[in-house]
Amino acid sequence: MVCLHYSYFHICWCSDSYRIGGFSQKHVFITGCDSGFGNLLARQLDQKGFRVIAGCLTEKGAADLAAATSPRLKTLLLNVTDSASIRSVVEFVRREVGERGLWGLVNNAGRSVPIGPTEWMQLEDFAKVLDVNLIGVIDVTLQFLPLLKKAKGRVVNVASILGRLSLTGGGYCLSKWGVEAFSDSLRRDMQHFGIKVSIIEPGFFKTGVTSVDLINADLKRLWARLPQDVKDSYGATYLDDYIRMQGFSMNILCSPDISKVTWCMEHALTAQHPRTRYGAGWDAKFFWIPLSYLPSFVSDFVVNVLLPSPKDKASS
Numbered sequence: 001m002v003c004l005h006y007s008y009f010h011i012c013w014c015s016d017s018y019r020i021g022g023f024s025q026k027h028v029f030i031t032g033c034d035s036g037f038g039n040l041l042a043r044q045l046d047q048k049g050f051r052v053i054a055g056c057l058t059e060k061g062a063a064d065l066a067a068a069t070s071p072r073l074k075t076l077l078l079n080v081t082d083s084a085s086i087r088s089v090v091e092f093v094r095r096e097v098g099e100r101g102l103w104g105l106v107n108n109a110g111r112s113v114p115i116g117p118t119e120w121m122q123l124e125d126f127a128k129v130l131d132v133n134l135i136g137v138i139d140v141t142l143q144f145l146p147l148l149k150k151a152k153g154r155v156v157n158v159a160s161i162l163g164r165l166s167l168t169g170g171g172y173c174l175s176k177w178g179v180e181a182f183s184d185s186l187r188r189d190m191q192h193f194g195i196k197v198s199i200i201e202p203g204f205f206k207t208g209v210t211s212v213d214l215i216n217a218d219l220k221r222l223w224a225r226l227p228q229d230v231k232d233s234y235g236a237t238y239l240d241d242y243i244r245m246q247g248f249s250m251n252i253l254c255s256p257d258i259s260k261v262t263w264c265m266e267h268a269l270t271a272q273h274p275r276t277r278y279g280a281g282w283d284a285k286f287f288w289i290p291l292s293y294l295p296s297f298v299s300d301f302v303v304n305v306l307l308p309s310p311k312d313k314a315s316s
């Protein structure tokens with residue numbers, strides 16, 4: 001039995017460690033490179049010799065990245081919610097890659113706010129997040145598919161452990177569940193053409209999307225527009241309690257070492273046999289993903305520990 005286990009892990013380890021070569025002939029396009037995972041991945045792949053084309057939302061983000069990398073790396077402005085912007089980026093990439101096609105597409109761009117209690121949201125709050133994190137991913141992928149087919153390339157989609165466990169209201173968890181489902185169908189449909197699709201499921205990391213200042217400022221906006229009777233049902237101190245407890249949890253949960261995530265992205269682009277799913281970070285691997293398999297009363301309990309209860313809580 002021990003021998004069988006050893007052989008299984010040995011085979012997995014060997015298959016995991018075979019890498020592709022010829023990085024200098026391979027183009028990778030990454031969205032959301034102004035900051036966070038996308039920015040680090042662009043720099044990391046550039047150092048390895050890949051031909052990186054980095055999509056940035058802002059001119060400043062693009063200029064800072066270009067200044068920190070080799071002349072091989074090209075930056076482009078891209079807003080993933082704008083189909084025309086995607087089309088012109090695809091045209092640029094088509095000219096760059098020529099007959100080789102595009103080796104890697106990393107759908108990384110994302111936003112978290114508005115995020116918070118479901119009752120505080122309006123329809124457009126959901127749409128703001130879904131447009132970037134889900135519809136943007138679908139639009140970018142569909143427009144790049146012909147170039148990916150040419151190279152028998154890779155698609156790397158950044159989901160989240162919040163695509164396994166819906167821990168909070170707003171569009172974020174929905175969008176990441178959507179990315180999981182889109183990536184699964186894409187993988188099954190495109191395997192026939194040699195395209196491999198991987199999903200990255202990071203735990204909590206200190207970046208723009210987990211910035212408590214940004215999240216708190218938006219929570220205050222959501223609270224301010226609530227009707228008085230809704231505010232009363234939560235209680236006068238609820239917003240402050242929510243902000244305090246969420247800040248406390250995020251401070252403990254968020255890891256500053258974002259290279260754990262970019263290591264997974266790099267593996268998905270360079271391994272002979274990339275994995276379908278990468279849990280990135282110890283919290284994802286050993287807490288959140290296992291928790292997602294447990295009965296929902298267990299994850300409900302965890303959320304109740306992390307966040308306050310409203311004043312008018314119904315007794316069960």
Ligand SMILES: NC(=O)c1ccc[n+]([C@@H]2O[C@H](COP(=O)([O-])OP(=O)(O)OC[C@H]3O[C@@H](n4cnc5c(N)ncnc54)[C@H](OP(=O)(O)O)[C@@H]3O)[C@@H](O)[C@H]2O)c1
Binds near residue numbers: 132204206
């Ligand atoms: N940090 C975490 O704990 C965590 C966990 C799980 C999954 N993720 C996912 O990881 C990905 C990268 O996020 P991150 O953590 O590295 O945070 P980040 O530093 O905020 O990176 C997200 C990037 O996407 C850009 N962006 C936002 N809206 C865009 C749009 N419409 N078009 C193009 N780019 C846009 C942002 O630009 P601006 O900064 O200019 O807005 C930013 O550069 C996201 O998909 C996020 O959901 C993060």
